[in-house]
Amino acid sequence: MAKWLVVAGCALVVIGVLLHFFPNLFSWFGRLPGDIRIESERSRVYFPITSMIILSVVLSLILSFLRR
Structure with a gap:
């Protein structure tokens, strides 16, 4: 550990x-098509769906290679 x-x-x-x-x-991170960004005068809501999927795939590949 x-x-x-x-x-x-x-x-x-x-x-x-x-x-x-x-x-x-990393300026592209969070600005990909599929990332949801809702901005109004009083609040901002941000869901980086596509960015998190790409990050998950990359980390899964890296961990897969490290385990072998």
Whole structure:
């Protein structure tokens, strides 16, 4: 369990550094067709359906390769 926590922490640090130094790297995330965005004067509602499906598939593939 400790090994996986260290790997997850390192991955979060790498993602954080990438987002800090390259803010436009993930600008497509959340703006795909199928992501629902409802904005009014008083509130905003956001459902990133397509983005979460893509993220789920990518993470499933990565974990599948790591298990082998």
